[in-house]
Amino acid sequence: SHDRIQELVERAWKPLMACAVVAGTILIATTFGQNNTLPQYLCAPLNNIYGWLMCLAMMGWFRSCFDRTGRFATYMTRSSYGIYIVHYLIVNSLGYTLKVATSMPPVCMYLILTVAVFALSPVLYELLRRIPLLRWCVLGEKR
Numbered sequence: 001s002h003d004r005i006q007e008l009v010e011r012a013w014k015p016l017m018a019c020a021v022v023a024g025t026i027l028i029a030t031t032f033g034q035n036n037t038l039p040q041y042l043c044a045p046l047n048n049i050y051g052w053l054m055c056l057a058m059m060g061w062f063r064s065c066f067d068r069t070g071r072f073a074t075y076m077t078r079s080s081y082g083i084y085i086v087h088y089l090i091v092n093s094l095g096y097t098l099k100v101a102t103s104m105p106p107v108c109m110y111l112i113l114t115v116a117v118f119a120l121s122p123v124l125y126e127l128l129r130r131i132p133l134l135r136w137c138v139l140g141e142k143r
Helices: 002-011 013-031 045-066 071-101 106-129 132-139
Strands: none
Touching (some): 002 013
C-alpha cells in the first residue's frame, strides 16, 4: 500500500540522502560545465539516479522531521498553490533583471534569487489575494 511505501521511505531517508549526495557529487564532478538542457544529459543514468535518490530522500526526510501540524503548516496548506504560482513571477522578473542589468557571477545570482523567492513569494501572494481582480486573474480564485 502507499502507507507502507511511505513508511519505508521515511525509515530509509538517511541512507537515501547519503547515496544522493554521493551521486550528486559524482554527477557534478563528471559533467560540470556541460549543457544540462541537452537530451543526452537529461537521459544520462547518473542524472536520473541522482534525481530519484534525492526525491525519495527528501520525501522521507520531510515525513520524518516535518510531518507536524501547526500555524505554519496550516498556512502553507491553504496558500501553497498561490505561492507556487507567484514564485514564477519573481524568478522570471528578478532573474531576467539580474542577468541583463548586472555582471554578477551566476552563483551570486542564484543565491539572490533563492533568498528573494523564499522571502517575496508569500508577500506577493498575500498582496494579490487581497485584490479581487488580481486574485481572479493571477490565482484563478473567485473567493
